[in-house]
Amino acid sequence: MNLSEIIDFIVKIVGNLGYFGIFLMMFLESSFFPFPSEIAMIPAGYLAYKGEINIYIAIIIGTLGSVAGAFFNYYIALKLGRRFILQYGRYLFFTESSMKKMESFFKKHGEISTFLGRLIPGVRQYISLPAGIAKMNLYKFCLYTAIGAGIWIMILTFFGYYLGVWLGNEINIKEIIQTFNTSSLNSVEINIKSYLHYIILTMLGIVIFIALIYILYRKKRK
Incomplete structure (x- = not known):
């Protein structure tokens, strides 16, 4: 199964199962079966634009799914330890x-x-493991995970929603996701470049917000 077929399969799950499909896909994305969260949440945003689901409920459900998947990894690491993860993680492409x-x-x-x-690709799926091994406080773990996942999911969902607002029914959502994952705008037939400044401004605001939280946290620790 190639990338296009995987994307098509997941988009159909989100479209057919609605909120449950969003929860399921985000649970898997945050656990030991990682795939890009864009595949689930951009279509969810577009479905919200079409009026098929509520955008705020979709964000909440997606965040809950991410926290549940992260807790799955946390719990495995907490109870079974590093050795177990390294022994069996390689079957899911997680190496030492x-x-x-x-x-x-x-x-x-x-x-x-x-x-x-x-908020970092390639880190978000697995950061729960060292947290579990370190026996991080569960309340803090769930809180930090929910805030981080919520921000990322909000960005993706509103991205999908405003693609619908800007481009209407001309969107090939599967093509958009492939572009989002490959970071190549040239292969997409529709013109997204004219809307990039909105996305950049949003991302810049999020980065500043994260930086402020991090600086305050480091000062508090000192």
């Missing part, structure tokens, strides 16, 4: 090298890394 990177990131940034990591 990946584990060391996650542990290094967690050690460098502390517990707030469970928030920061939700």
